[in-house]
Amino acid sequence: MSLRAAVLGHPISHSKSPALHHAAYSRLGIGISYTAIDVTEQLLPSLMRQLRRQPGWRGLSVTMPLKTAMVGEVDEVRGVAKALGVVNTVCFEEHADGTRAVGFNTDVAGIVNAVRHAGARTPSAPVILGGGGTAAAAVAALSELGAGSARIFVRDPARTAEVRAAGESLGLSLAIRPLTEAAKATAAADVVISTLPPRAADGLASEIAALKTSTPGVLLDVAYDPWPSLIASVWEAGGGAVVPGLEMLLYQAVEQVRLFSRLEEEVNASVIDVMCDAVGLPRRAL
Incomplete structure (x- = not known):
């Protein structure tokens, strides 16, 4: 029986996940095919019913705009x-009563590892840009890094249910403000996690540049295409450390490979190296 996995999202043609996963499974010597499936939130339930009927599925990577909707499509969330x-990973597990779809979130580990690699430790004045599912993962990542609070700047303050729920669940105090007020606080932050779509932070980047101040902290820009983003260029020009979203994608994909392959110990530095090579990242170890 052939083994399968895929990344789901809309749009999805830009995804680097197939390159990361193919490299890992080739290095591991395990025959898991990995494809990209373009699916909207409206079509997700019918797709999941279809996949459940097909043998050989090991897992799904889940990207925008499906991370919240997927919670209702799995049998268990862990x-x-x-x-x-918020679910960005689905594993199919065989049980005595049949196959179960189990939801996980590896975005949190991806953010934590990416920010730590850039030198950030315990943020005292962190900022999150955006209010969706990835921003909720950023809240959890900041909590894991030891932050007690965070300022969140969003395009639409009415659409912040996910981050508010994350803050309440994890005990992280959140101050949510409109993106139009973000420039000064963002420039002064020790850690900034931008979860905005590509080019959505361009206006903010111009405002930060106009401040003519230093940006001493660490910026993780989850959007990785096009790269460098305008906000990344402005941040680096201000003296700060920039972490590309591709690095977060790498770290969260490593966790997915461990789950999909069921070869926890074998997913080691040599596997991470070939995953880095597949997307043009410098080789690094977790």
Whole structure:
């Protein structure tokens, strides 16, 4: 029986996940095919019913705009995904009563590892840009890094249910403000996690540049295409450390490979190296 996995989202043609996963499974010597499936939130339930009927599925990577909707499509949610109500990973597990779809969230580990690699430790004045499912994962990541509070700047303050729920669940105090007020606080932050879509932070980047001040902290820009983003360029020009979203994608994909392959110990530095090579990242170890 052929083994399968896929990344789901809309749009999905830009995804680097197939390159990361193919490299890992080739290095591991395990025959798991990995494809990209373009699916909207409206079509997700019918797709999941279809996949459940097909043998050989090991797992799904879940990207925008499906991370919240996927919670209702799995049989069980585990770990931090349960606290967040946001799923970016689905594993298919065989049980005596049949196959069960289990939801996880590896975005949190991806953010934590990416920010730590850039030198950040315990943020005292962190900022999150955006209010969706990835922003909720950023709240959990900041909590894991030891932050007690965070300022969140969003385009639409009415659409912040996910981050508010994450803050309440994890005990992280949140101050949610409109994105139009973000420039000064963002420039002064020790850790900034931008979960905005590509180019959505361009206006803010111009405002930060106009401040003509230093940006001493660490910026993780989850959007990785095009790269460098305008906000990343402005941040680096101000003296700060920039972490590309591709690095977060790498770290969260490593956790997915461990789950999908069921070869926890074998997913080691050599596997991470070939995953880095597949997307043009410098080689690094977790």
